[in-house]
Amino acid sequence: MAGSQDMFDAIVMADERFHGEGYQEGYEEGSTLGIIEGRQHGTLHGAKIGSEIGCYQGFAFAWRCLLHNCAAEKDREAAIAAPMNRFALGRLPRVTEGSRDWQGLRSKKMKVLESLIGLIEKFPYDDPTYDKLHEDLDRIRGKFKQLCSLLNVQPDFKISVERSGLSF
Amino acid sequence: MRKRTRSRPVSPDSHSPPRPWDRMELPALPAAGGCVVASVMSWVRASPLVRDPGEDGDVFDEEADESLVVQREWRSHMQRRVKVKLRGGCGGALLRWVRGEGRGGVKKEGYRDGIDAGKAVTLQQGFNQGYKEGAEVIINYGQLRGTLSALLSWCHLHDNSSALISKINNLLDAVGQCEEYVLKHLKSITPQPHVVDLLDSLQDMDLCHVVPAEKKTDEATDERLCENNAEFNKNCGRSVNGVDGSSLECCRTQEHAHSEQPSLTWILEQTASLVEQLGVSIDVLQHLKQL
Numbered sequence: 508m509a510g511s512q513d514m515f516d517a518i519v520m521a522d523e524r525f526h527g528e529g530y531q532e533g534y535e536e537g538s539t540l541g542i543i544e545g546r547q548h549g550t551l552h553g554a555k556i557g558s559e560i561g562c563y564q565g566f567a568f569a570w571r572c573l574l575h576n577c578a579a580e581k582d583r584e585a586a587i588a589a590p591m592n593r594f595a596l597g598r599l600p601r602v603t604e605g606s607r608d609w610q611g612l613r614s615k616k617m618k619v620l621e622s623l624i625g626l627i628e629k630f631p632y633d634d635p636t637y638d639k640l641h642e643d644l645d646r647i648r649g650k651f652k653q654l655c656s657l658l659n660v661q662p663d664f665k666i667s668v669e670r671s672g673l674s675f
Numbered sequence: 676m677r678k679r680t681r682s683r684p685v686s687p688d689s690h691s692p693p694r695p696w697d698r699m700e701l702p703a704l705p706a707a708g709g710c711v712v713a714s715v716m717s718w719v720r721a722s723p724l725v726r727d728p729g730e731d732g733d734v735f736d737e738e739a740d741e742s743l744v745v746q747r748e749w750r751s752h753m754q755r756r757v758k759v760k761l762r763g764g765c766g767g768a769l770l771r772w773v774r775g776e777g778r779g780g781v782k783k784e785g786y787r788d789g790i791d792a793g794k795a796v797t798l799q800q801g802f803n804q805g806y807k808e809g810a811e812v813i814i815n816y817g818q819l820r821g822t823l824s825a826l827l828s829w830c831h832l833h834d835n836s837s838a839l840i841s842k843i844n845n846l847l848d849a850v851g852q853c854e855e856y857v858l859k860h861l862k863s864i865t866p867q868p869h870v871v872d873l874l875d876s877l878q879d880m881d882l883c884h885v886v887p888a889e890k891k892t893d894e895a896t897d898e899r900l901c902e903n904n905a906e907f908n909k910n911c912g913r914s915v916n917g918v919d920g921s922s923l924e925c926c927r928t929q930e931h932a933h934s935e936q937p938s939l940t941w942i943l944e945q946t947a948s949l950v951e952q953l954g955v956s957i958d959v960l961q962h963l964k965q966l
């Protein structure tokens with residue numbers, strides 16, 4: 508009787524043991540798989556954000572320099588540079604008053620530009636757990652659009668079709 | 676016995692045809708009082724083949740023998756009881772042994788549970804890790820892309836020559852290609868492989884001779900990427916030694932930084948010469964210095 512009890516115990520315990528062994532193996536394998544799978548998704552999303560933020564950053568920095576450059580040039584060769592700039596700014600349909608006041612418009616551009624750069628530099632682009640990620644990203648996007656319309660440009664970052672869906 | 680049976684649809688699907696083992700169970704029926712023939716007959720009667728074609732719309736069988744329902748209920752009840760008995764107590768193990776799964780089955784089940792649990796724990800960790808890496812590496816390409824776009828829009832505003840504009844466009848495309856290439860590599864890196872594991876699996880798989888071949892494929896891809904421009908190749912050789920991926924914090928991406936760097940340096944050089952041609956101060960590329 509005791510023997511048969513042991514036998515059943517062995518069977519019951521074997522069940523537990525085999526399950527436990529399998530679980531342990533599976534857990535290790537699953538941990539590795541989880542890291543790999545998570546990394547793959549994370550890399551894609553991180554790259555999307557990095558690409559978008561980098562674009563804005565590069566664009567903003569370059570334009571800041573171009574505007575400075577332009578101003579210096581204007582100061583140096585006021586007679587030649589002014590009509591050219593006026594021509595360029597004259598194409599702005601919305602800012603008619605500003606286009607007459609070149610200095611005023613330039614300072615407005617610079618203001619928006621600096622505020623965009625400030626937003627970007629504050630943005631923790633490499634932290635997916637940042638709780639205001641979407642909120643801040645939207646603000647950056649909005650600021651960027653505002654800057655583009657002020658500059659009267661429509662930049663094409665040539666982000667490939669496959670990854671064009673920058674919102675997630 | 677009531678005349679009307681419980682409402683029961685008569686679609687042929689709802690009645691399984693009489694099976695051989697029905698005969699075994701039926702004599703044990705307590706009070707149904709039906710015999711096999713009766714049961715089969717009621718089934719036949721209930722089937723639409725024998726039904727009066729006039730009562731097409733009627734889904735209830737008025738004449739069927741009630742015993743069939745009772746039989747079926749009793750059968751399913753018994754089946755459930757047997758299963759419960761086997762599952763209860765040590766029955767779980769017994770049932771599996773009986774089902775022939777034995778050790779392997781239990782282990783497999785544990786393994787599956789383990790995989791799910793392990794994955795759940797590390798998935799987010801892996802995601803965060805990959806996110807950081809992807810963002811840190813790709814932001815450099817984004818910056819270059821943004822700078823080129825700024826120059827392009829500048830050119831459009833100032834009606835620069837179309838030759839310069841198409842050059843910027845080409846550079847933008849090149850940046851896109853680099854980016855894609857780097858991203859592909861980033862995704863395929865397995866995280867922190869342990870040397871022992873690697874050696875083990877290499878030995879197990881007898882793959883030692885394949886590894887150099889794989890490297891060659893990488894180089895081939897590099898060159899294919901470069902072949903749009905003859906200058907690419909010259910630069911490949913030159914800058915592999917000269918440039919290190921200092922901007923990339925992650926040491927795991929270092930070796931990939933080498934393969935990504937050549938064309939990137941080339942693009943940077945081209946951009947610098949382009950800026951000169953535009954008559955813009957080279958400061959415009961200052962923020963790219965960290966590349």
